[in-house]
Amino acid sequence: MAAATTPDLLFGLRNSFYLGAYQAAINSSDIPNLPADDALERDVLVHRSYIALGSYQLVVSEIDSSAPTALQAVKLLALYLSGDKESAISSLQEWLSDAAISNNPVLRLIAGIIYMHEQDYNEALKHTNSGGTMELHALNVQIFIKMHRSDYAEKQLKIMQQIDEDHTLTQLANAWLDLAVGGSKIQEAYLIFQDFSEKYQMTGMILNGKAVCCMHMGRFDEAESLLLEALNKDAKDAETLANLAVCSLHLGKPSSRYLNQLKLSHPDHVLVARMASAEDNFDRALQSIA
Template identity: 40%
Template structure:
């Protein structure tokens, strides 16, 4: 906060929540002279480097944050960037380090580090560990991640409870609005229209981002408005051609639209390259394994 209680990072953070990561980077760089206070600088660095990570620019994070960095948050960001740069190679050391930090009490009262470490577990689909870490959180970003995890494990009831806590903190905060929209999609039926309108309103107010366009598209797919979903997803892929969720949602959309198999396969191969652990790829892998077992069983 600066004088008068004005949060000069409000716009930077809001860009981040909306998925406009370059907007966050630009806004923080533009305000660099105003960010003199050490606490404010730490917070700015947190959103700056998280934005680079979200863009897949891991090398920037790894080159700017030294191994000897003393700030726990920056250590966490370096660990997370290192993990994401090569999950198969760096997974073991990243998880071991994260669990050591938890054991040492380094994470317990550091909200930003909590989100980073919980995000690491989330990426590894270790939802139990992520939930344990965020169990008693009482801040917007942690609760937002809780909502995502609960929806991922089909516990809409618990996602609603987490959202109610967010609502009590700030009902108008962008993460609260987005959390409600995703819960409404999970609830289905008439609620989906409200979710679609929510994503659309945010896109009109702040500009469309892949995150908002994907939200709209998922709602459109749920309402079987596949042509509209395709339009939204093609707009999203123009903004970020390597966004895994956009590609996965396009696959879902194209299957429903009965697009040619070679078109669907092209996007499946792209998703396999970009995000081999994506939920879609896990589903495809399980289906292929089941098919192979079936062939073996019947001797084909």
């Protein structure tokens, strides 16, 4: 007789986190009688949810120096995103050179996330490329897409599909890759986000995913209504504001309010950097004519 498989007590919490339902993940985290490993994974996901909601100081204050490596790594991410970048990267490098903990999958994941923020993709891959968890494989897909290497991203996706084709992260990675490849793949990406929206709580991440697909397909009115729904859920979300700015331009509507909000709440966002660079070039061109 086959042994009964134990239920995955963290499935709902994990799924909420992956799909951007961060408050729902936090609210559903009070799970009794968790084994120690599951309890640690739960704590990691809850603190990462708080980070995603911008509550960096809460995470920094709640995780003390006696916490396990996985939680210490999450605390580093909170420090990094709160602006303490130099000391976070310095501590990260120190821990990654310590053979006793350097292979911890959460530490490697956080290293990948931080170096991806730094746009140092080769350094990120040093720590993520060997995989080991679905999150590490999914992060590899994101890094390769940022490097414009959809061929490598596709190899990572195939590994994920072999492990678990129906896993939420496999589906998400598939949609990201479809969007990067473009063309006829956009419709496939749209169907993945549509499937999520029918199965799970509608989140800003799902709405943005559908909206970006609509923009690629030239359906800007539909994209705008999805993005306004996302804005109702979180008025400061960087991707929503950036996508709304782009969508408004295509619809011939003013986009300055969304761009100004993006500048104020996310001064490091890639769209803000591109705008600043374009403005500098424009000013220099004017001066050369004057």
